[in-house]
Amino acid sequence: MSGRGGAGRGQGRKPATPNFLQRIAIGSMCENLRRDRAEQTALERAEAEPYREIIRDLQEKFWTERKARYDKIQALKKQGAGRIELTRAVQEFKKWETAQFRKFDEKVKPELDTKGRRLISLAKYRPRNITRSQVCHDVAKECAALGWGRISPRKVNDYWGEYIAFEKMRKTQKV
DSSP: OOSSOOSSTTOSOOOOOOOHHHHHHHHHHHHHHHHHHHHHHHHHHHHHSOHHHHHHHHHHHHHHHHHHHHHHHHHHHHTTOOHHHHHHHHHHHHHHHHHHHHHHHHHHHHHHOSSSSSOOOOOOOOOTTOOHHHHHHHHHHHHHHHTSOOOOHHHHHHHHHHHHHHHHHHHHHTO
16 A cells, blocks of 8 residues: 555645745744744853953942042032032032943943843844754754644745745835
């Protein structure tokens, strides 16, 4: 008994292809898996780098500069500077201080989140520990687990490309 299903032209078992929505879903699964692994890689890299030392150095520089500026204001007070001059000096001190806090936040906030308190800003890059073929292979296994039939990693790669083209078209048309 053969598995052809018929001997004539056009006869036989037809390949079960996923419909359009399933193909888009498969491509979306690929994209999500790639992004999740990229985020995981970036988090692991961020945890391995010595951000504590960077933060400590920034704090030390800030406090030494702040003390020097504060001492200048105290010296003006001791010299008997006028009220307007002292007010301007204090305002300049406060402006400098808020600018330093802003700079500190810009340098440190993107790297701090390892416990989910803040969003990490991640560069879009291909993670080095996973290839496109690995993503396709994993998604093909997920599709089989979902009961969508056996879909080869090569077809998953095709559907991923179809999804990327669909997303580009959608963004240009702003649907």
